Amino acid sequence: MTAPPSPPTHRRRPRRGSGLGLGTGGHLIGAYGLLGLTALLVLVFSLALPRxxxxxxxxxxxxxxxxxPAVLALAAMVPIVTGAFDLSIGYGLGLAHVMVLYLVVEAGWPWPLACLVVIAGGLVVGVLNGVVVEFGRIDSFIATLGTGSMMFAVTGWITDGGRIVPGPQGLPPAFTDLYTSTFLGLPVPAFYVLALAVVLWLVLERLPIGRCLYVVGSNPRAADLVGIPVREYTVCAFAASGLIVGFAGVLLAAQQQIGNPSVGLDYLLPAFVGALLGSTAIKPGRPNALGTLVAVAVLAVGLTGIAQLGADFWTVPLFHGGTLLLAVGLAGYAARRRMRTGAFAARDAPAEASEPPPAPPPTAGSAP
Known part of the structure; x- marks a missing residue:
């Protein structure tokens, strides 16, 4: 007696236009289109301004x-991974750079100790922001705007509304070399940015904590159901952002060499433009460190070319504002496309793969 034939399995072919039916061309354009735009801008400005x-x-x-701006954009990117926004980074940058110069110039501290204290203070401020947002149940926009305003008040109190100017002897050369020195013929700050981006990329893309942060940002309720402590991870994201802001404040102090209480606000908009526009590159649909670097490169090339063409001063905020709107729109489109591709993939999967698993046997005391 021969065994009855097994029932045929029907596999639906991927629909045209679905996530499985698309080639790699669309993905490559979405992931590396911004990088191509950078190369195109370099070519255009090189032809227009060859000298x-x-x-x-x-x-x-x-x-x-x-x-x-690149360091601050990376700082803004980390809370965005969890679905939160830290509007206090501009105020924190101003406070951090003023505190470094105050401790070195007014209090006479050794510059390494002053830098470490300010970076540690940035970490503490980040933790406080996270606690206010998560445990105070206040929207991140409102909470960080409030804490940022308080930081701006502290900055004004420290400087008494004026500037901190070093004496005739100036700042220690070793301190200013943090920003002005070169390595391999290139400015040292560029290597700081590269190292920070690599660290954040490894943490977010290769370590479990990074995957948990992305889950928290995409679906906090689902993260809570699978046992991920949403509040703790969000506080960690704000803490990392504050730590990076403190480091950016040290670099700004070494660059400016004068304590200006209002200078940090000028970096707020470019930071968020870079972070949001970066979510459309390399890993479209989610914030990532390398995409943020690419976005900052686009902004830098564009602003430099516009400046060399002799554009008026008002073109800079116009460029940043327009790019911010474009970044938000592209980021939303990339996120929706990512979700739609996942839905198509689940719909077009083989029938046997989509069948629910068999129900477990009833346990003692359960209803039949």
Missing amino acids: TFPTLDTLDSILSAQSI
């Missing part, structure tokens, strides 16, 4: 001038 733009001086200027 000034494609030079080593321009490269050094971009790497040096954009290092602090």
